[in-house]
Amino acid sequence: MAITQEQVLDALKFVIDPDLGKDLVTLNMIDDIKIDGKNVAFTVNLTTPACPMKDQIHRACENAIKELVDKDAVTKINMSSKVTSGGGISSSGDELLPQVKNIIAVASGKGGVGKSTVAANLAVALAKTGASVGLVDTDIYGPSVPTMFGVKNERPNINTQRKLIPLEKHGVKLLSMGFLVGVDEAVVWRGPMVSSAVKQFLTEAIWGSLDYLIMDLPPGTGDIQLTIVQTVPLSGAVIVSTPQDVALDDARKGVAMFRKVNVPVLGIVENMAYFIPPDAPDKKYYIFGQDGARNLAEELKSPFLGEIPLQQPIREGGDSGRPVALDEDENGTFTLLAQKVAQQISIRNAGMSPTEKIEIQFK
Numbered sequence: 001m002a003i004t005q006e007q008v009l010d011a012l013k014f015v016i017d018p019d020l021g022k023d024l025v026t027l028n029m030i031d032d033i034k035i036d037g038k039n040v041a042f043t044v045n046l047t048t049p050a051c052p053m054k055d056q057i058h059r060a061c062e063n064a065i066k067e068l069v070d071k072d073a074v075t076k077i078n079m080s081s082k083v084t085s086g087g088g089i090s091s092s093g094d095e096l097l098p099q100v101k102n103i104i105a106v107a108s109g110k111g112g113v114g115k116s117t118v119a120a121n122l123a124v125a126l127a128k129t130g131a132s133v134g135l136v137d138t139d140i141y142g143p144s145v146p147t148m149f150g151v152k153n154e155r156p157n158i159n160t161q162r163k164l165i166p167l168e169k170h171g172v173k174l175l176s177m178g179f180l181v182g183v184d185e186a187v188v189w190r191g192p193m194v195s196s197a198v199k200q201f202l203t204e205a206i207w208g209s210l211d212y213l214i215m216d217l218p219p220g221t222g223d224i225q226l227t228i229v230q231t232v233p234l235s236g237a238v239i240v241s242t243p244q245d246v247a248l249d250d251a252r253k254g255v256a257m258f259r260k261v262n263v264p265v266l267g268i269v270e271n272m273a274y275f276i277p278p279d280a281p282d283k284k285y286y287i288f289g290q291d292g293a294r295n296l297a298e299e300l301k302s303p304f305l306g307e308i309p310l311q312q313p314i315r316e317g318g319d320s321g322r323p324v325a326l327d328e329d330e331n332g333t334f335t336l337l338a339q340k341v342a343q344q345i346s347i348r349n350a351g352m353s354p355t356e357k358i359e360i361q362f363k
């Protein structure tokens with residue numbers, strides 16, 4: 001008997017996206033079904049190209065067709081993605097960046113814990129999966145993007161409408177306060193100036209369509225951070241901490257700040273989690289303490305996004321303008337971190353849609 005499109009869809013209703021807890025058909029992920037005799041081809045649109053479950057879902061689809069449709073079927077599954085959007089409406093009611101699907105803040109309470117390192121590598125790792133990615137460095141007092149991307153001597157162009165054109169390096173679109181403001185000048189800036197500059201960075205720049213726009217926030221949880229966080233419609237925040245108590249106390253304040261303004265905390269990253277000497281790989285030192293951020297994530301009921309070791313190449317990559325994520329394989333630290341963050345964004349965005357549906361029903 002000839003295989004029908006309906007049979008294929010019925011079978012795929014048994015494939016559940018493990019993160020979103022619903023089947024692929026209900027999630028509208030199946031496209032382009034083509035049947036030719038025993039050949040069954042279709043596209044699965046995941047919610048992110050950085051999906052860590054890609055292979056698992058591919059296998060589950062193949063099995064479903066073979067077991068529920070025809071054991072001799074020959075499947076050809078195109079694993080693609082359409083990133084979902086968490087970009088809300090800004091507090092003023094207008095859509096600030098309609099073409100940017102997700103704005104993600106990378107924050108820490110304390111400075112020097114590796115926030116910029118995480119932001120830069122996260123951006124690069126997401127871009128490597130094929131996502132379109134931007135990075136805004138809002139740390140006016142200590143901008144890092146120019147150094148970390150090796151673009152210290154470059155400046156963004158301005159088009160005829162006087163809009164900024166972000167630089168592009170390592171597959172990531174970049175804007176940094178460091179491109180526009182000298183360090184000496186920055187020290188006299190106050191909160192409102194910073195937040196209006198940040199808003200300009202977002203609205204007066206040609207970002208184009210982006211799946212993810214990463215914002216490297218200045219350290220701390222004061223007025224400036226709070227204003228920035230309220231200026232843009234964030235999909236969520238990633239908190240970076242070392243396992244050390246002083247850093248954890250500040251990370252706790254960071255989580256509290258985001259929760260106060262209803263920005264979901266996507267999770268906590270533990271940076272400088274341990275050190276393995278390259279010449280003594282059987283040794284492992286917990287220089288800043290052990291599991292501090294992991295425990296904090298548990299305490300705050302926030303996802304733990306992973307540990308990043310203290311490694312000389314990570315520091316060198318930052319200083320030389322070539323983030324280590326560029327040269328990682330699929331099991332690399334930042335590659336796995338990017339998958340976790342993208343996964344949390346997808347879960348967050350999927351969680352939002354039922355609320356919208358209820359609104360429509362009551363209209």
Ligand SMILES: Nc1ncnc2c1ncn2[C@@H]1O[C@H](COP(=O)(O)OP(=O)(O)O)[C@@H](O)[C@H]1O
Pocket residue numbers: 108110111112113114115116117118144219271272308309310311312314315316318319
């Ligand atoms: N996991 C790591 N291994 C080695 N060096 C790191 C690591 N994380 C950060 N660094 C280094 O520590 C310094 C501070 O990191 P940075 O990302 O600038 O922190 P922050 O943005 O939080 O102030 C930088 O010189 C950076 O290269």
Ligand SMILES: [Mg+2]
Pocket residue numbers: 115116117139142143144
């Ligand atoms: Mg920084």
